[in-house]
Amino acid sequence: MARIAVIGAGMGAMATAARLAVAGHRVAVYERAATYGGAVGSFERAGFVFDTGPGLVHLPAVWRDLFLKTGREPLEKCVGLVQVDPASSHLFADGTRVTLPNASRAGIVSALDAALGGGAGERWGDFLGRARDAWDRSRRPLLEEPLRPDRQLLERDPYPALRQRRLLRTRQASTVAEVGARELADPRLAALLDGCVLGYGLDPRHAPAGASLLPYMEQTFGSWYVTGGLRELARAVYERCVARRVEFVFGAEVVSVVEKDGRAAGVELAGGEVVPADHVVACTGAVPPAGRELWAAGDVRPRAEAAGGLPGRFTVLLALRGARPRSAAHRTVVHSPDTGAEAEAVFGGRLADRPTVTVSRPDDPAGRPDGDHEAVTLSATVAGPSGGVDWSDGALRERYAETLVDAAARALGESPGALRERLLWREVLTPAETGSTPAPALAGPGGRHLHPANTTRLPGLYLAGGHAHPGGGLAHAGMSGALVAGLIVEGADFRGSQ
Template identity: 40%
Template sequence: MIGAGVGGLTAAARLAALGHRVTVFEAAGTVGGKLGRYDRDGHVFDTGPSLLTLPQLFTDLDLDLVPLDPVVRHVFADGVTLDSSSSHPEFLARIAAALGPSAADDWDRLWRRAARIWDASWRSVLQRPVDTPLALAGLAWRLGDLAAIAPGLTLRGLGRRYLRDPRLRTLLDRYATYTGADPRRAPAALAAIPYAELNFGGWYVRGGLRAIADALLERCRSLGVHVELGAPVRAVTVTGGRATGVVLASGAAVACDAVVSNVDALTLYRDLLPTPGRLAGLAARSLAGFVLLLGVRGATPELAHHTVFFPRDYDAEFDAVFGGRPPADPTVFVTRADDPAVAPPGHESWFVLVNAPRHGRAPSAVDWERPGLADAYRDRVLDVLAARGLDVRSRLTFAETRTPAWLAAETLSPGGAIYGTAGGLLRPPNRGPVPGLFLVGGSTHPGGGLPMVTLSAAIVADRIGPA
């Protein structure tokens, strides 16, 4: 196993439970991958995912789950606030109160369509391998499923078809960013994401979501999985056209019957295979993220656990991000857990995220290591928050930045892409280009986010089968 992210650890535990002897090689000094944790002066931050959905996929872990209401607080550019709820009737009531009864009726219509998309996706895509786009097209779709998913329709197009209020369209558009995609180009099938989030609820893990990685590591060890930290893999060994082991950076060669890779698919195809595969030129299309870790004095009752502040021109943000420019007026996503375990008394720990171009020197990227850029953009994000009614600058005890360059270096994610280099719906398959090689994690099918990488691990374990 290459990599001890959530996908890798989940796959390791599943394979060990099937009777396999499993060794995981992790380059970093800790497990979890992007599910990171940072401590400073009594403040604790999740530096990766901040929301758990589809909790039914994690019932075998000992987690202290806290339901969130609202799941997300949306603050629109005109000052209107809308709290989402995992109770559909309650959310409709909140929409009616904030945006009017006709907006609630529109969302109800969209919700019924999203439910059909979710059912079709869950049944036919999310739990099974999809090795090629042709394989996806060749699935035994029910006619009703095809009508619901509407191949060729974008998420933006779906919103325009159902939602008259531009604020609800903006709310729907944001879910494309959950896959690192642009809503103007992302498929309408991504409407399954808000349905899953709101139908099954959004959850916080008390003490921080990093507890998921700790619980997975404990489960792996109880099953006899051997985890080697500080052990980067330099190459995948291919003998007779089949993956037969790995070579560590130390030069040690390790033979095995199957190799499961939890590194980004682009890195695997380009750097670890003896002959770069056809996906070595995989475009890094996924957006990245610019993060502030803020120590804040006092309480901020106007914040929910998750609060998103939208700009006036959402399209301008996507034009900038995918055009290689930090957005001047970005959407700002603030996570502030009401949990005494993550902040000193009388203080709060804020994780602030904005969509950002990936790190690099290509025309669609930004050199985030350019001197002064991170600090200047930190100040810009704080100014944007202040302009939207949340001026925290005088209450800061510290403000640290995490740029896409930092994420690329810490997690080996090319360009610092949050959800893997291939943003959107179709991703590299779970079966590698040579027999005996398999892929798990957010850069492969069925996608990024904690539930999806867990499903990728289940797909791979099922494919490998019992020892």
């Protein structure tokens, strides 16, 4: 039985801890905050409950597998998991609105054809077919296997872009934005693709075409809501860890990884206490310093942030009078009229004038005081905490909140004034409170969108969570836990999750 110290109590950290504890190891989790869950948080006030991080699950199989492998109770016995249908409603800049069913390619094609016309649904369906090829080609090395030094497969874009002959030259889309412009041939379809990719913290102007597997993943495997909010999933994972005798130490900041005899030998806490360990798993964006360089030439290193830093989320929580209409969509996306300008602002450290805004209206009695009130969450991708926007400026926060409220009014089919008359109170959260949004790992030229491997050059030190392979996102964080646990339990012979 090995002693294992896990740094951080986010979803990837807890997924790692639960699997290692079941394998017979003694696991202790050190979290500098006062609670677990990382980005999967909630805000409660006067009977209203809001998610402050992700609001939907898109690959529930990852979490089903965790609960299956760590105990007798399956996921659905620990949380209420509800398939969201319709999956989403989309309002475009020209006023066109389309509602997309959940996990039905034929239904999506039909809905787009009816709303947009001109063969839009057929083009989107053909695009999903190519995106499926990208998923099939890269799914296992991107999600289910450790990142190997021999990773040539992930340094090529897996998306089979159409070859188009123009002006005596044959061209292929190499970025998400180019896929939208050249293959989808409708600014609304392009906005649908760009908005999805931007929501994952990626710049559609530069993200490889292979990022198209992200909307494919959502539209194929569906969107799921956890009753009571995603925080309930975090609670269930935490309780599974506790049931497997994982020790949690909150308010414990790890300042360094201890090295002894050429390997990780524990962690040092703020205040000087040293906790011995046979293995250390770091699940935070900034790996605590150790006694040696953790990466060598040719390794994928932590990403150097662009001028705008890693993006984050600007979130507005609305407590409203009035019942939620039964016909309301759970999620409505109000698309920016210019996603290129939006991305330029986000990744350039500025605020977009017309951002893409997601409006979440879960039909969940646990989230509101009674049936005569409604809890609505608005969110937009923005420059992150180090991105150049002064998130401490109260006037700026309130002005931008008004921008999102105006977009929400369009989504709800109300005038901005009518929506404000329903408002009891609102809460504004910025990246200063919620942090940055690490993107999922992607295959592409030069491996520029990969994350550091789960192993490091210091034996005994491993990486999990959104800043390590396979990157950000709820499902990806859960997979990082499976990969690290496999590497510790099975060693270098571990070939990936089954």
